[in-house]
Amino acid sequence: MSSGAKAILARSAAASLLVLAAVAMPAASQAEERPLFISLGDTTKAPIGWVEFCVEYDPECKTKTSQPRDVLMSAQAWKDLERVNQWVNTHVKPMTDMEHWGVVERWNYPDDGYGDCEDYVLLKRRMLIQAGWPREALLITVVRDKRGDGHAVLTVKSDKGEYVLDNQNDQILLWSDTGYRFVKRQSQGDPNAWVGLGDQRGTPATATSR
DSSP states (O other): OOHHHHHHHHHHHHHHHHHHHHHHHHHHHHHHEEESSOOEEEEEOOOHHHHHHHHHTHHHHOOOOOOOOOBOOOHHHHHHHHHHHHHHHHHSEEOOHHHHHSSSOOOOOOTTSEEOHHHHHHHHHHHHHHTTOOGGGEEEEEEEOTTSOEEEEEEEEETTEEEEEETTEEEEEEGGGSOOEEEEEEOSSOTTSEEEEOOTTOOSOEEEOO
């Protein structure tokens, strides 16, 4: 093959690669974009577990309404979240309420080292509040997991999006990366008021998950 023909083929191959890259980039960009925030619905009933928790831990639930506050998700804040999530997931052993307390549903702190999903959430929330995190950004959330079962996670609302601390996963994920269906959660302004959550499309704002 002549040097001229080789040069033409080389230029043709390079042009083809550029075209393929141009087509692939928008698709990749779309794949990386996830909804930052969950769309909120109407006010709804608090879970019975929370209501009964507030009877037992009355002082913790006697809170005044306040303005919503989001966390500024700095590198240090992210490390704090990872540390708390990992510590609780490691030190608390899973046990159903029936095995633990002899009842179907009971929300409690896992101070004896055992608990179910709500207990993990309560402890993570308490540890973060004690570390100075705003209560308004730490929201107990009810979801349906990938099997369709009821489950509780802690949603952390930040300027970078809403992230989930989960006893089923040591990795902290953007809410839209969890594969869960979000049902309801605490209001930012009042932990005793609960709001329904919209579908998985969330709000238009998007970002790349950590």
